Amino acid sequence: MITAGIDMGSRSIKVILLEELKVDGAPQLKYGVKKAHIMMPGDLDQDVAADKAYDEALASAGLKREDVKAVFATGAGRKQVSFAAEGITEMTAGAKGANFMYPQGRTVVDVGAEEGRGMKTDAEGRAVDFAGNEKCAAGAGSFAEAMSRALQMSLKEFGDASLKSDKTIPMNAQCTVFAESEVVSLIHSATPKNDIAKAVLDAVASRVCAMVRRVGIEGEVVLIGGMVHNAGFVQSLKTAMGVDQISLPDMPEYISALGCAMIAAERQH
Amino acid sequence: MIANYGYKDGSGEYYISIDTDKCIGCAAERACLTACPKQMFEIITDDYDDEVAWIKKPNCRTLSYDCADCKPSGGYTSLPCMTACTPGAIKHSW
The missing domain is CATH 3.30.420.40 (ATPase, nucleotide binding domain)
Structure with a gap:
């Protein structure tokens, strides 16, 4: 069938x-x-x-x-x-697919272009708890994309650049529009691009992490959605969630x- | 399932949680539908074929404004939706 x-x-x-x-x-x-x-x-x-x-x-x-x-x-x-x-719904489908790829996974983080969400699943892959951000794009891929455009980098370069930085620069703006002007200010103050990239991805990770913490981090963490391809984001998310390992499927x-x-x-x- | 509807923005975290296990076979005869002055609740059939309440999509993005009238500053001592939901399925994060 x-x-x-x-x-x-x-x-x-x-x-x-x-x-x-x-x-x-x-x-x-x-x-x-x-x-x-x-x-x-x-x-x-x-x-x-x-x-x-x-x-x-x-x-x-x-x-x-x-x-x-x-x-x-x-x-x-x-x-x-x-x-x-x-x-x-995206929650039910994401939980089911993630559970198939990683049967031990109980916390599923889905970060796509428009929205990020956190889900807790049971052994059968049913979503038992979920939280998303239905209002703005600040915890999603389109935010990272907008910021990479401001830095005139491709998303791949953006992710890789972030990995080369060990600085933590807090980004205060919660909104994509305001964050872009904050990035422009950082550029004008001659902050290295690598540090800005890390600051942006740390900010996205922190917003995603806040949603995941609403449902609670339990068992193996599985990250799905297009942002899996951004190595810098994966590292930022690990740090924000305080986990050593995040399972990344092949075709996220x-x-x-x-x-x-x-x-x-x-x-x- | 605990379904969290809402968002976090610069001003705070605004989520309404609905415990669907308590919502299925509602003992309060879906009182939330009429208790909410903004009529934000709606009954849907979820992905597991259970009839449960959820928050209408447009309201999910404006909860802090929509719920403001029912908060203590609006003269209420308890939230109408939470009071009406006797099974205790509805919670506000703020």
């Missing part, structure tokens, strides 16, 4: 086509084969973009729409996926789509 999970993020659309492998006698279902995964930039016309991303994923797996038993959608724009049978931006496809498969039984 093949199911699809579509994560309609604010910046990009992630599609996972999942094949359920039934092993006779096995106590649990296995999801061994990801038929396809594709990420496309989002579009203002979200329903058209969802159709396009889904069709491309099907084409790359050599499948047709009728081959897929169920399509579930998650993410901020999940209601725009007209062909999805059900919409799943696909974890919610994966969880969504798994829930779609479970609901077919």
Whole structure:
């Protein structure tokens, strides 16, 4: 059986086509084969973009729409996926996907472009406690992106630069707009770019950490979402949370789509 | 599940927590829906097919303003939503 999970993020659309492998006698279902995964930039016309991303994923797996038993959608724009049978919240999908990748993980931190959130999960991958920040982008990837633009660096350079600094410069501005002017002030006071990059990523990590602390840090910590690719942020988050290790999945931006496809498969039984 | 709706900004941390385990099969007959003067609560079917209350999306971004009238400065001694929710599922962080 093949199911699809579509994560309609604010910046990009992630599609996972999942094949359920039934092993006779096995106590649990296995999801061994990801038929396809594709990420496309989002579009203002979200329903058209969802159709396009889904069709491309099907084409790359050599499948047709009728081959897929169920399509579930998650993410901020999940209601725009007209062909999805059900919409799943980002918390439920993220918790499910993270638990599949790291069964021992009990604290899941999801930092995408628009929003960051912390979740506590049980052994079955159900979200038991969650907190997000529904108001501003200061604890999310778009904040880091805006600040890297102010420093005229790519996001990769930005993350790497932060790792070269050992200074702690507190950023007082809570808002992306005000923080940008604070970054400009730091540039004018000849603060090295590496130190500014670290200050920005420390600030994002501290905001994300505040959300995670609302739900409590317990067991193994798993970080999902696009910010996993930012090594500087991962280091800042470790420091802010006071943990030695954070588990980082291979395809971090696909974890919610994966969880969504798994829930779609479970609901077919 | 403890669902925290709200945000943290420069002025503070504004979250309304709903303990969905206490909210399922509400013993207060969904009194929160009428108790909130701003009608911020809504009943939804969550991802686990349970009927629970949540905070309407637009209100999640303006809690500090929306709830201000019900705080002590507005003349209340206890929050109407928390008082109405006899199972004790609703909590404010501020």
